[in-house]
Structures are given as structure tokens and as C-alpha cells.
Amino acid sequence: MSVEFSEKALEQLRELxxxxxxxxxxxxxxxxxxxxxxGYITQEVEDYVAKLLEIPAxxxxxxxxxxxxxxxxxxxxxxIKVCESVACHIMGSTNxxxxxxxxxxxxxxxxxxxxxxxLTTVECLGACEMAPMMQVNDDFYGPLDEKxxxxxxxxxx
Amino acid sequence: xxxLKIDGKEVWVEPGTNVLEAAKKLGIEIPHYCYxxxxxxxxxxxxxxxxxEGMPKLQISCHTKAADGMVVWTNTEKVxxxxxxxxxxxxxxxPLDCPVCDQAGECYLQIYYMEHGLYxxxxxxxxxxxxxxxPIGKHIILDQERCILCxxxxxxxxxxxxxxxxxxxxxxxxxxxxxxxxxxxxQNRYQGNLADICPVGALTDRNxxxxxxxxxxxxxxxxxPGCSRGxxxxxxxxxxxxxxxxxxxIPRIRPRHNPKVNGYWMCDDGRYGYKYVDALDRIxxxxxxxxxxxxxxxxxxxxxxxxxxxxxxxxxxxxxxxVLLSAKMTNEELFAARKLFSSxxxxxxxxxxxxxxxxxxxxxxxxxxxxxxxxxxxxxELGLGAGKSDVSALLDAAEAGEVDTVVIFxxxxxxxxxxxxxxxxxxxxxxxxxxxxxxxxxxxKADLVLPMATFVEQEGTFTNFEGRVQxxxxxxxxxxxxxxxxSILAGLATALGLEPVSENAEEVFAELAEQVPAFxxxxxxxxxxxxxxxxxxxxxxx
Numbered sequence: 139m140s141v142e143f144s145e146k147a148l149e150q151l152r153e154l155x156x157x158x159x160x161x162x163x164x165x166x167x168x169x170x171x172x173x174x175x176x177g178y179i180t181q182e183v184e185d186y187v188a189k190l191l192e193i194p195a196x197x198x199x200x201x202x203x204x205x206x207x208x209x210x211x212x213x214x215x216x217x218i219k220v221c222e223s224v225a226c227h228i229m230g231s232t233n234x235x236x237x238x239x240x241x242x243x244x245x246x247x248x249x250x251x252x253x254x255x256x257l258t259t260v261e262c263l264g265a266c267e268m269a270p271m272m273q274v275n276d277d278f279y280g281p282l283d284e285k286x287x288x289x290x291x292x293x294x295x
Numbered sequence: 296x297x298x299l300k301i302d303g304k305e306v307w308v309e310p311g312t313n314v315l316e317a318a319k320k321l322g323i324e325i326p327h328y329c330y331x332x333x334x335x336x337x338x339x340x341x342x343x344x345x346x347x348e349g350m351p352k353l354q355i356s357c358h359t360k361a362a363d364g365m366v367v368w369t370n371t372e373k374v375x376x377x378x379x380x381x382x383x384x385x386x387x388x389x390p391l392d393c394p395v396c397d398q399a400g401e402c403y404l405q406i407y408y409m410e411h412g413l414y415x416x417x418x419x420x421x422x423x424x425x426x427x428x429x430p431i432g433k434h435i436i437l438d439q440e441r442c443i444l445c446x447x448x449x450x451x452x453x454x455x456x457x458x459x460x461x462x463x464x465x466x467x468x469x470x471x472x473x474x475x476x477x478x479x480x481x482q483n484r485y486q487g488n489l490a491d492i493c494p495v496g497a498l499t500d501r502n503x504x505x506x507x508x509x510x511x512x513x514x515x516x517x518x519x520p521g522c523s524r525g526x527x528x529x530x531x532x533x534x535x536x537x538x539x540x541x542x543x544x545i546p547r548i549r550p551r552h553n554p555k556v557n558g559y560w561m562c563d564d565g566r567y568g569y570k571y572v573d574a575l576d577r578i579x580x581x582x583x584x585x586x587x588x589x590x591x592x593x594x595x596x597x598x599x600x601x602x603x604x605x606x607x608x609x610x611x612x613x614x615x616x617x618v619l620l621s622a623k624m625t626n627e628e629l630f631a632a633r634k635l636f637s638s639x640x641x642x643x644x645x646x647x648x649x650x651x652x653x654x655x656x657x658x659x660x661x662x663x664x665x666x667x668x669x670x671x672x673x674x675x676e677l678g679l680g681a682g683k684s685d686v687s688a689l690l691d692a693a694e695a696g697e698v699d700t701v702v703i704f705x706x707x708x709x710x711x712x713x714x715x716x717x718x719x720x721x722x723x724x725x726x727x728x729x730x731x732x733x734x735x736x737x738x739x740k741a742d743l744v745l746p747m748a749t750f751v752e753q754e755g756t757f758t759n760f761e762g763r764v765q766x767x768x769x770x771x772x773x774x775x776x777x778x779x780x781x782s783i784l785a786g787l788a789t790a791l792g793l794e795p796v797s798e799n800a801e802e803v804f805a806e807l808a809e810q811v812p813a814f815x816x817x818x819x820x821x822x823x824x825x826x827x828x829x830x831x832x833x834x835x836x837x
Contacts, residue, residue: 181476194459196475203464 141186147175151190161191165201169208178209206260213256214249216294219273223262229269234282235259241291254294299365314356314367315343325369326378326407328385328494329445330357333559334454340445341381342407345369353377378411386412388423388468389495390440398496400509404443423468431461431474432481434501434563435489439471442497448472448489455560455659456483472497484661487566488559491549502567506546507539515770516551518757520623520750521565522654523664525759526550526557528565530751530770543573544771545751556763562661571749572774576734578746579775594776594786600743602790604726605639608700613640617689617698620646620677621705622666625755626764627803628780629668629675630811631796632704635784638793643698645685646672649712662760667750671758674813686713690720699725704780705747709736730783746777753779755800764814 143151150171151164158164168187169179176183179202188195202208220226220235239245242255249256263278265271271280279290298307301318308317315325316332328340336358344353348366353374356367368374386404393399425439444463449472452461460481464473474480481489490500512531519526529551532544540546548569550561571577581597582589592600608616618636620629629646636644646669656663672678679688686706690713692698701724708717721727722740729741732749752773756766773779778786781803785796797803808814 185477194453194475195477196459196462199475200462200464204466 141176141180141182143171143175143186143190147171155191161193162197164191165193165198166205169198169202173208178212180210212249214254216254216274217256217258219258219260219263221261221263221265221269221271221273222259225262225266226270229281230283231270233284234270234272234287237284237287241287297361297363297365299361299363299367301367302369308361312361314345314347314354314359314361314365317361318345318356318367318369323369325356326403326411327357328403328443329447331447331450331492331559334447334450334492337446337450340385340443342378342385344374344377344381346371346374375411378407379414382407382412383414383417385443387418388440389443390422392438392441392496396441396496397499397504397509398441398493402496403494425471426473430480430501432486434567435481435486436499436501436504437472438497438499439473441495442472443495444470444472445494446472447492447494448498451485451489451492452481452483455488456485458483484562484564484655484657485560485659487563488550488561492559500547503547506541506543507533507536511536511539512546513770515751515768517548517751517767517770518667518765519548519561519565519568520667520757521562521568521665522662523666523669523760524557524660524662525667525757525763525765526561526565526660527553527765528561530569532751532770534771543570545569545572556759556765557660560660562659564655564661569751571733572751574733577774577777578731578734578738578744579777580746581776582744584740584742594778597743597745598786598790601728601745601787604700604728604743605702605787605791608726609639609641611699614642615697615699616641617643617692617701618645619648619685619689619701619703619706620644620672621648622646622664622669622672623705624668624672624780625753625800626668626671626675626758626807626814627755627800628784629672629677630807631781631784631803633675633677635788635791635793635796636702639791643679643689643692644677645679645689646677647679647685648706648708649684649686651710651712651714664760667757667759670760670762671756671764674758674762675811684712686711686717690716693720693724700728701726702728702730703737703741705731707731707735707737730780732777745783746775747783748773748777748779752777753781753800755781756804 151168154167155164168191172183172187173179184198184202185195188198220231222231238257242250242257244250244257246257246259263273265278268278268280270282271278272282296307297310298305299317301321302323304321306317306321308320315330318325325343325345327343329337330343338355338358341355343356345356346368347354427438427440429437431437446463449461449463452458460474460478461472462475463470465471487500489498511533515530517528517530519528529549530545531547533539533546548566550557550559552559581592581594583592583600618641620632633644654663654665655661679685681688686708727741728743729738730745730747731738732747738744751770754767754769756764758764781800782798785798788796
């Protein structure tokens with residue numbers, strides 16, 4: 139893959155930089171942009187982001203490895219993130235996870251062979267009123283039960 | 296100026312000083328890991344907590360500015376308990392490597408545990424495993440398990456060398472210090488300092504690794520002879536355990552703080568450049584060539600031979616003698632040599648040798664001139680002038696038949712820009728005397744070779760490029776039969792029946808300071824004096 143932002147992404151980045159006092163502060167949003175553009179972050183991408191922000195690549199790598207929402211490998215078309223924090227756990231996130239495992243035939247951290255679904259767990263997404271909940275790409279779903287999960291997965295087919 | 300009270304004692308400090316430094320001024324050491332006076336404050340280790348009256352919580356003293364009327368307590372029950380707790384957290388994942396760790400004996404985890412920890416381990420979980428014994432540079436090995444993530448090394452590569460090789464990656468108890476994955480090793484010329492500033496055993500020096508325990512080492516204050524900067528150093532020498540470090544008497548050299556010259560740092564070239572001191576090619580005995588065959592001599596015989604060679608030569612005419620001193624020699628040696636050879640009537644006394652390739656230089660410490668005392672030689676008005684290196688001028692004169700005797704002090708001409716010409720011309724000369732520390736192509740062909748002591752085996756002063764006269768002290772005895780430059784010159788003076796030369800560097804310096812205006816303590820040279828080193832040289836204080 140050629141590591142270069144689209145014109146649109148570059149435009150977004152320029153706008154972003156205006157929001158922060160220094161370039162160091164823009165690393166997280168810049169990495170989000172990069173992840174949208176390229177799907178996941180490789181070292182090449184880190185070097186590219188560092189070049190764009192005119193900061194050392196080490197600084198980008200420190201941020202990248204600190205946060206769990208940045209990926210170092212590709213994910214399926216639909217990235218399912220099941221919340222495992224306290225509220226969701228009490229409301230049955232274990233069952234949700236078990237059902238998804240069985241239904242998709244993959245374990246946490248894996249992607250279905252057809253490249254459609256990736257299953258991961260996350261900590262609190264701040265939507266406890268929907269517990270047990272999950273995030274699929276950018277959308278929240280919950281409260282979840284087996285019937286609801288079937289419906290959601292079907293809508294994503 | 297803020298005046299504050301620390302542990303009941305009053306102290307005034309410059310505005311902007313932090314509490315930790317203010318306490319240091321009173322001789323109170325507040326334990327700390329991440330704070331380093333030459334680096335930006337990180338405030339990450341939490342070890343330097345102190346109690347400040349009027350503040351509800353303990354404060355980190357490294358990041359709290361001293362304020363007027365502040366009342367600080369550094370050793371209350373509350374503070375001690377907090378320190379113990381911080382230490383307990385820092386040690387949660389620390390391995391029990393002490394018996395095989397180079398840092399043992401100068402490790403601040405050990406030191407502060409004995410002073411402030413002394414708790415029983417409450418750890419029931421397994422320690423986190425990380426990467427161990429990972430070479431991250433030519434001179435440095437990283438042990439991630441021993442690291443307490445103080446980030447001194449990261450800040451060093453950021454603020455001092457500006458090379459940004461190191462970072463702290465991942466998070467929580469999986470955090471590690473590591474190289475940026477895009478590079479395979481440290482890329483700066485100052486990496487030895489990383490082992491110095493690491494307060495624990497995470498970054499250790501590959502040169503010093505497993506060589507000796509630090510408690511067998513003694514220290515001598517010295518000056519790095521690696522370039523004209525004259526970084527202040529500490530020579531760590533070992534004479535109580537001779538079998539350690541493979542017989543090397545000097546297992547390591549470390550920078551000594553001097554804010555006016557080198558700060559807290561020194562370069563790798565200087566730090567690891569001392570190995571010739573214990574090298575197998577040291578010249579250990581005087582030696583002459585008898586029809587090309589080497590014959591070893593005693594010192595009395597060597598002095599007699601040298602005196603004979605020199606008087607023969609001067610009888611033919613003192614201007615047929617050329618002397619090449621070295622900018623690696625001390626001010627005292629240069630002065631004594633100038634005096635000795637001048638009294639023989641010799642006027643061709645040079646010292647400038649041009650290297651084959653120009654030396655590396657940067658904006659931090661490293662200077663292109665790889666001699667410690669070029670300035671000293673210049674102030675002594677040595678040199679042949681002529682707008683070229685003294686070697687070139689001497690070789691010109693030799694080729695023209697104007698010079699047929701040369702005395703070379705510790706300069707390997709085969710490493711100079713005149714290597715080829717020197718190789719062709721020197722063997723044709725009547726007499727060549729070489730005085731030096733290690734064997735080399737120039738020494739090998741000399742008619743007489745006198746073994747000289749290295750900088751760790753003698754004392755004296757160097758004048759750095761700015762004109763600072765800096766004193767260094769002796770660490771170990773001269774190897775084999777080698778003698779200090781002053782001792783050799785004194786022996787020569789006696790053998791030649793000249794005015795005696797003192798072997799004592801302090802005496803020679805006193806004479807030098809009286810006779811050479813540039814070294815004279817007067818208003819014109821106040822800069823020289825204000826370094827303190829000049830005065831210390833005169834007073835002979837250690």
C-alpha cells in the first residue's frame with residue numbers, strides 16, 4: 139500500500155492542527171485519521187505521520203503503543219468490540235461474547251476467514267445505560283441478547 | 296531571593312530553584328530517580344516527596360519551586376512512609392538480578408531500599424517478564440526488567456543528543472524503554488552517558504560489563520586527553536584485584552561534572568579511547584637498534600646513549616637537530632622540554648602534526664583537534680611557524696639536509712598527513728630518538744626508544760581550546776619501566792650535564808607560571824585563573 143494521505147485527509151489534518159497548541163498534541167487525531175485512511179498502522183504509517191507532523195517517529199510510536207484503539211494489523215469489514223467492564227459484565231457480557239464466538243466461529247482477537255468480522259473486547263465505552271453493549275465500527279448497540287445479536291449480524295450481512 | 300527553611304535550617308536560593316536543589320545546598324539529599332539536574336523535570340518516579348507546611352499533600356521536591364517563607368520537611372514519618380510505598384511499587388516487577396548486575400554497589404534501588412525501604416515483600420504474583428540483555432548500541436546493553444521507567448535515558452536522547460532513538464512504549468506494567476523499531480541501534484556518539492545516568496541496572500556499559508565490582512574501584516580526578524575540549528573525568532582504577540577486568544587496571548572512565556567545560560557528559564570516543572593505557576603494545580623498556588636488531592637497555596644506559604646522540608648532533612651544529620614535541624604532552628612537560636632543548640641551542644622545536652583526515656567535530660563537546668594541549672603548546676610559543684604543520688617543516692629541512700637528528704615525542708607519523716614522506720625520510724637520518732607510550736611504525740624504526748607514561752600514570756595540566764588550564768592527577772603507577780615525561784627529561788638533563796629539571800609537576804608548573812606570561816596569574820589572564828584549576832594546580836590541592 140502506498141503510504142500517503144488522500145487530499146481529503148490532508149485537508150482534515152490541516153484543520154486539525156489548528157485546534158492544538160503544538161504538533162505533539164495532534165498525534166492521537168492524526169493516528170485516527172491514518173487508521174481511517176489505511177485501515178491499520180504500520181511502521182511506515184508511523185514514519186509518515188511523524189513526517190507530516192514534523193515530530194520524531196519515536197513520539198508517534200509512544201502514543202501508538204499506549205492506546206488500544208490503534209491497530210497494528212488489518213481487521214474485518216465489521217469490527218465488533220464487546221464491552222467487558224463492570225456494568226456490562228454484571229448485565230451478561232460473558233454470554234454475549236460466548237454467543238458471538240460460537241456464531242462467528244472465531245475467538246477474541248481473530249477475524250472470520252471471509253474477512254467480514256473481527257471480534258475484540260474493550261473496556262468501558264461510556265454507554266452503561268445500554269449494558270451489555272458492543273460497538274460495531276462506529277456504532278453502539280445494546281442492550282444485547284441473543285435475539286438482538288442475530289438481528290444485528292443479519293443487518294450487517 | 297527566596298529564603299526557605301528545610302528541616303529547620305534556613306537557606307536562600309536563586310529564584311526558580313527547586314526544593315530538591317535547595318536541600319542539596321544544605322547537604323540534605325532527597326532520594327530521587329527521574330530527576331537529573333541536566334535534564335528537564337519529568338516528575339514520574341515520585342520518590343522525592345517532601346512535606347511542605349500549608350500544603351495538604353506531599354509534594355515532589357524536584358518539581359516544586361522554592362518560595363520565600365516555605366517550610367519543608369524531608370524526613371518526617373509521613374514522608375518516610377510515602378517513600379517506602381513508592382519504592383515498593385517501583386520494585387514490584389524488579390528482578391532479583393543484583394548478584395549478576397553491574398549496577399550493584401552504585402544502584403539507587405539498593406541504596407534507597409537500605410535507607411528508606413526495608414519492608415518485607417508482599418508480592419504474591421509473578422513478576423512481569425520483559426526483554427533482557429538486549430544490545431541497543433555499540434556500547435550499551437538494555438535490560439527492560441530492571442528498568443523503573445524514570446525516562447532519564449529518553450530525555451537524554453531527546454534533549455542532549457537530539458537523536459530521539461529511545462522511547463517508552465506500551466503502557467501500565469507492560470511499559471518498556473526501547474529503541475524506536477525503525478532503527479537497529481543508538482545513533483549518537485554520547486551513548487556511554489546513558490549507563491551513567493541510568494539510576495538502576497537497566498542500561499549498562501558493554502565495556503564495563505562483568506569486568507569488576509564497583510567497590511574494588513578507586514577514583515582519580517583526571518582530564519580526558521581525547522580532544523581539545525578537555526572534559527573533566529574520573530578514572531576508575533582497580534589495584535586491589537589485579538585479576539579483574541582481564542588484568543586491565545582501568546576498567547572504565549566516567550565524566551566528572553564541570554559546568555564550564557563538559558557539564559555532566561563526555562563523548563564515547565573519549566570514554567573508550569583510553570585502552571592504549573593497558574594495551575599489549577605499551578613500550579615497557581628503553582630500546583636501541585643495533586644494526587637493525589633491537590637491544591633492550593636499562594635506564595642509565597639509555598640516558599647515556601641519548602646524551603651521547605644529542606651531544607654528537609649538537610657538536611655538528613644545534614640547528615641540525617629537530618625536536619617534535621606533542622600536543623598530547625602536559626604544559627609542564629612541554630615547558631621542561633623547551634627549556635632543555637633550548638639550552639642545547641636547538642631552535643627547531645615543533646609540535647604540530649596534521650592528521651591524515653580531519654577529526655570529527657560537533658556542537659556538543661567533540662572538537663576536531665584530537666590533542667588535549669594544543670593551546671598549551673601555542674601559549675608556550677612552540678612551533679616552527681612556516682604556515683604548515685611542524686612535521687612538514689621538519690621533513691622539508693631533513694630533505695634539504697639541514698636536519699639530520701630528530702627527537703620525536705609520542706607522535707606516530709605514520710598516522711599523520713605526512714605518513715609517506717616520513718617513512719621515506721626518517722630512515723635516512725643520522726639519529727632518531729623516539730619517546731612514547733606505545734609501539735607504532737615510527738617508534739619501530741627509531742635508533743633509541745624511551746618508554747613514556749600515559750596520562751593516567753602521571754599528573755600535570757592540559758590547556759584546553761578555550762585556554763583553561765586544567766589539572767589531572769595520577770591514578771596508577773607507570774607500566775613496566777616507563778617513566779613520566781618530566782622524569783625522562785630530568786634524566787636527560789642530568790646525563791647532558793645541564794641545569795636540573797624537576798620531576799615534580801607542581802614545581803615545574805610554578806616555574807612555568809612565573810616565566811611564561813600567558814600562564815602568569817595577572818589581570819590579562821583572569822579567565823584562565825577563574826576556572827579554579829590554575830589555582831588548584833599551584834596550591835596542589837586535591
